[in-house]
Amino acid sequence: MAGTNLQTPILQVDHLSMKFGGLVAIGDLSFTAPRGEITALIGPNGAGKTTVFNCITGFYKPTEGMITMTRASGEKFLLERMPDFQITAKAKVARTFQNIRLFSGMTVLENLLVAQHNALMRASGFTVLGLLGLGGYKDASRASIEKAVYWLEKADLMDRADDPAGDLSYGAQRRLEIARAMCTGPELLCLDEPAAGLNPKESLALNELLLGIRRDSGTSILLIEHDMAVVMEISDHVVVLEYGRKISDGSPASVRSDPKVIAAYLGVDDEEVGDVLVEVGDTSVIEELDGVAPVAQGPAETSSMFEGPIADTVEEAGGETIVPASPAASKAAQVEAETAAKSPVEPKGPAQ
Amino acid sequence: MQYFIQQLINGLTLGSIYGLIAIGYTMVYGIIGMINFAHGDIFMIGAFTALIVFLILSAIFYSVPVVVALLIMMVVAMIMTSLYNWTIEKVAYRPLRGSFRLAPLITAIGMSIALSNFVQVTQGPRNKPIPPLVTDVYNVYGISISLKQIVIAVVTIVLLTLFWYLVNKTSLGRAQRACEQDRKMAALLGVDVDRTISITFIMGASLAAVAGTLFLMYYGVVAFSDGFVPGVKAFTAAVLGGIGSIPGAVLGGLLIGLIESLWSAYFSIDYKDVAAFSILAIVLIFLPSGLLGRPEVEKV
Amino acid sequence: MTAISDNTARSTSSPYGEAIRQALYAALLSAGLFFFFIGLESTQDISNRLILRSHWGVLATVVALVAIGRFLFIAFVLPAVDRRRANRGPIAVVAEKDQSFLRRHRFKIMIALLVLYPVIIVSTVGMQGSLKWVNNFGVQVLIYVMLAWGLNIVVGLAGLLDLGYVAFYAVGAYAYALLGTHFGLSFWILLPAAGIMAAFWGVLLGFPVLRLRGDYLAIVTLAFGEIIRLVLINWRDVTKGSAGISGIPKITFFGWFDFNVSSPNYIGKVFDIPTSGAYYTIFLYYLILALALLTAFVTIRLRRLPVGRAWEALREDEIACRSLGINTTNTKLTAFAIGAMFGGFAGAFFAARQGFINPESFVFLQSAIILAIVVLGGMGSLSGIAIAALVMIGGMEILREMQFLKLVFGQNFTPELYRMLLFGIAMVVVMVWKPRGFVGSREPTAYLKEARAVSSTFTKEGHG
Incomplete structure (x- = not known):
């Protein structure tokens, strides 16, 4: 890391709002991610965490607000104005993505090479020179490949380099996705529930x-996580969201004892907040409370032909967009909006 | 003004036929997410069956009341197309269900080629004209409306009402909509998915048969290759209206019919199809899910 | 036809009882299906009125054939398939390890065979007899191989479903036909020009449809294909409409010699050999072979370049591509442009070979056939696609030669009539038999230790 402007946070989110129709997914959210640190974004289901990520990485255009990314060189970027790939x-x-998005039909190595697209594109003279076998494409x-090997070793995937990414175990796929993101040479790495579905x-x-990434490459990390063990252990800074608003912000220890956070996680007016406090660290409890089904093994199901424009997709997006005032009402509205045929048991958990 | 209304009526007539075919595309797409490319040829099979039934009727009886003849033609055509579509689904689509998106598209194209050539081989390549069935023309304020057009409008409205009832108010319709949303879950809840899909194909085929009979009545001629153009138009209509949406299919059909007849009336008949396709492209560029389609939310 | 699927309750009773039951069902179903269409035929009588003619005998034969076919399938074929599957078990996974000489050099051997093909034909059936074989088989199949390889870039690699590919073929053909007849420009100048023009159209059509996905993309590309064809039909001042353009100049051998008997540079005169129409055909064969190999070479090269990897990544997951900083718009446009360019090359060649073109050659059916070859071959696999083109197009051509069938079905039997019918049925059968195409696996573009083919269970087909 250049370390020239350690004092400026790498990412600054100011008054970010995101509305879907009349639903407020994020309302006036401001926080900063300090440079060279791991910042965790936590909150119950439907708190808008993934929406924040999608705004930061350009997949959604925020309704209001400013997202400033300051690179080590001091260069500033207003992310809300940039297209996602830029x-x-x-x-x-x-x-990375909550539902792992690997190129499952390509090998592990190829996945890491695709991530270096832009550099290789320049080296191949935007295809023309590469096609003719001229220029420095061979060296590049x-x-x-050397860079890919470096990350393969880091992610402990060397043995699987020539296997299709879709063939990896769930945990390995998660690591590969992180390695792939690192191959783009990022200064800020955003991880959407990297520990979801992993065994201890x-x-x-x-x-x-993750700690290795922060230590060796100086990359700052912003992560969404449900697994409190992970959050408490590795993050330097925690931001807690509920219904699209920030309810707490600080060190893991301070957040952990914040009554608002406990209330948000455990539901309202529990007298035994203190007792359950210990349990906050327990994933299963949190999942139970949130009604989160553990993410299904493997990403294979995510893009079948039936996905299409059918309501399933709409509903999933709707899962993130609970009206702040009465989440129960919005749930009811969802059910009502569904056709009578829709089962009361939802096949998948909401998108958060 | 009279000219305009005249063209409007012509366009709506044509549009009704497109709409009836388009429903078949849209329903199949809705339930199994595939383009049933052979649907246009199912329509042609319907028109051809109607023709043959007409020939049988006129060979056996000296004269049959037109209403009775049309009804018999329609019903037999519905049975035949249903049989065809049911068989096609079972033979060409079911083994591929859920495997690979392009595979059923290719078998559908293959089926389309096979069907039209089958009819060419067995029935010959020539146009098959029949004497006009319905000839009355009424003149209302200088606008001529033929009885054929009225029949088409009435049949379409009656069928659509029936169909709407079937899809929205019966347990069959509920099963269909359930399969559309989530087939696995529907199966778990006791919906017979295979049967529901078969019935969807049969329903689509029946509407296509009606469209085929009306087509035969309206134009008085049919040929083995007549499946393609109305098929593509109806498919265009289904996409224009938002594929998967049944009201969208009808709306799309009417729009395509209107565009065609108005364009031929005011601009050039040569470019009427170009106009229809261009409008499709333009609409999709601005509304990527068609007019009434549910917008596809990009899941990230 | 009905002899597929439905394997319920197969193991219950004796296979023959079940087979008879199934055969009866099939007979009943086919009787229903064919009653109106084979049993009765509508024909015009002398006064041009439609009458019905009955063919109950033919109907009975067809129904009986279906029943017998179904019986044999259930009683013998299915059990055999099951036994084989059971015997094979897990051993099948290993296999393919031993790289025999033939396997290792299969591409070189294939290319050598292709190069020698006209020589073999000429030496077996003579100069004049070779015409048919080199032209109908060689050139015809290779045109489709090239077109399918071109479309493969769009559909197989980038995963963009294009149902209007024939439009670019038409652009290339008309570019050569019009510029060649009006300005007398040489094929060797117009070939790249036709490619560039087609690529330009590819980008032009690609732009508006970038936002569309899946089946919406499919219908719009189909619409564009139809629009181009309709414009060719109706813009009579330029394209001469349905009448088409004739007198398209033949290709010369870089001006050194040509193939016009009347020309002073005629190949026969230059080399002092007897006049024959076969020279041009053989020359065309080598030309299309070279063009097809160029397509293959470029495709293989591109796959190892970032742009090719980005295409495949796009097919696998577009959102992930964007998250890796890949400009998906440009990536899609290059796929459209390069795919279209090869279509344009093929089109220019087609125009030069035919000497006459009209819009009839560029109907949707052509797009469908090309797409079918890509999918039947196995998306992305060059060798699979070549096999599919050979089987489908070569098979269709070979049907013309099946004159002996007249002995079976009588003198009135014209095998050509059944070509497209059989083609359609073959498409269905092959697809049901091999849903991922002949070669479903994918060769990786880079490896550390060894290149292992990626099974088709992992590859995706793209969302549009």
């Missing part, structure tokens, strides 16, 4: 990978 290419923000290609051993390996 946010990665120019502002050097990389991300070799360098890209895999979770531990993940922590190490």
Whole structure:
């Protein structure tokens, strides 16, 4: 890390609002992510965490607000004004997805090479020179494989380099997705629930990978996480959201004892807040409270032909857009909006 | 003004036929997410069956009341197209269900080629004209409305009402909508998915058969290749209206019919199809899910 | 036809009882399906009125054939398939390890065979007899191979479903036909020009449809294909409409010699060999072979370049691509442009070969056939696509030669009539048999230790 302007936060979010129709997913949210640190974004389901990510990485255009990314060089980027791919290419923000999005039909190595697209594109003279076998594409290609190997080792995937990404175990896919994001050479890495669905051993390996990234490459990390063990252990800074608003912000320890946070997680007016406080660290409790089904194994199901324009998709987006005032009402509205045929048991958890 | 209204009526007549075919596309798309490319040829099979039934009727009986003849033609055509569509679904689409998106598209195209060539081989490549069935023309304020057009309008409205009832008010319709939303879940809840899909194909085919019979009545001629153009137009209509949406299919059909007849009336008949396709492209550029389609939310 | 699917309750009773039951069902169903269409035929009598003619005998034969076919399928084919599957078990996964000489050099051998093909034909059936084989098989199949390889870039690699590919073929053909007849420009100048023009159209049509996905993209590309065809039909001042353009100049061998018997540079005169129409055909064969190989070479090269990897990544997951800083708009446009360019090359060649073109050659059916070849071959796989083109197009051509069938079905039997019918049925059968195409696996573009083919269970087909 250049370290020239350690005092400026790498990411500054000011008065961010995101509305879907009349629904306020994020309302006037401001927070900063300090440079070189791991910032965790937590909150119950439907709090708008993924929406914040989508705004930062350009997949959604926020209704209001400003997102400023300051690179180590001091260069500033207003992310809300940039198209998504440029946010990665120019502002050097990389991300992963809650439902792992790997190129499952390509090998692990190829996944990492695709991530180095822009550099290789320049080296291949935007295809023309590469096609003719001229220029420095060979060297660049070799360098890209070296970089991929570096991250393969970090992510403990060397043995699987030539296997299709879709063939990896769930935990390995998560690590690969992070390695792939790192191959874009980011200064800020946004991770959407990296520990979801991992077993304790895999979770531990993940922590190490993330701490290693922060230590060795100086990349700042912003992560959404439900697993409090991960959050408490690796993050330097925690931001808590509820219904699209920030309810707490500070060190893991301070957030942990904030009554508002506990109330948000455990529901309202529990007298035994203190007792349950210990349990906050327990994933299963939190999941139970949120009604989160653990993410299904493997990403294979995510893009079938039936996905289409059917209400399933709409509803999932709706899951993030609960009206602040009465979440129950919005749930009811959803059910009502569904056709009579829709089962009361929802096949998937809401998008958060 | 009279000229305009005249063209409007012509366009709506044509549009009704497109709309009836388009429903078949849209329903199949809605329930299994595939383009049933053979649907246009199912329409042609319907028109051809109607023709043959007409020939049988006129060979056996000296004269049959037109209403009875039309009704018999329609019903037999519905049975035949249903049989065809049901078989096609079972043979060409069901084995591929859920495997690979393009595979059923290719079998559908293959089926379309096979069907039209099958009819060409067995029935010959020539146009098949029949004597006009309905000839009355009424003159209302200088606008001529033929009885054919009235029949088409009435049949379409009656069928659409029936159809709307079937889809929205019966348990069959509920099963269909359930399959549309989530097939696995529907199966878990006891919906017979295979049967529901088969019925969807049969319903689509029946509407296409009606469209085919009306087409035969309106134009008085049919040929083996007549499946393609109305098929593509109806498909265009379904997409224009928002594929998967049944009201969208009807709206799209009427719009395509109107565009065609108005364009031929005021601009050039040569470019009427170009106009229809261009409007499709323009609409989709601004409304990527068609007019009444539910916008596809990009899941990230 | 009905002899597929439905394997319920197969194991219950004896296979023959079940087979008879199934055969009866099939007979009943086919009787229903064919009653009106084979049993009765509408024909015009002398006074041009439609009458019905009955063919109950043919109907009975067809129904019986279906029943027998179904019986054989259930009683013998299915159990055999099951046994094979059971015997194979998990061993099948290993296999393919031993790289025999033939396997390792299969591409070189294939290319050598293709290069020698006209020589073999000429030496077996003579100069004059070779015409048919080189032209109908060689050139015809290779045109489709090239077109399918071009479309493969768009559909197979980038995962963009394009139902209007024939439009670019038409652009290339008309570019050469019009510029060649009006300005007398040489094929060698117009070939790249036709490619560039087609690529330009590819970008032009690509732009508005970038936002569309899946089936919406499919219908709009189909619409564009139809628009181009309709414009060719109706813009009579330029294209001469349905009458088409004739007298398209033949290709010369870079001006050194040509193939016009009357010309002073006629190949026969230059080399002092007897006059024959076969020279031009053989020359065309090598030309289309070279063009097809160029397409393959460029495709293989591109796949190893970032742009090719980005195409495949786009097919796998567009959102992930964007999150990696890939400009998906440009990536899609390059796929459209390069795919279209090869279509344009093929079109220019087609015009030069035919000497006459009209819009009839560029109907939707052509797009469908090309797409079918890509999917039947296995999306993205060059060798699979070549096999599919050979099987489908070559098979269709070979049907013309099946004159012996007249002995079976009588003198009135014209096999050509059944070409497209069989083509359609073959498309269905092959697809049901091999849903991922002949070659479903994918070769990786880079590897650390060894290049292992990626099974088709992992690859995706794109969302549009």
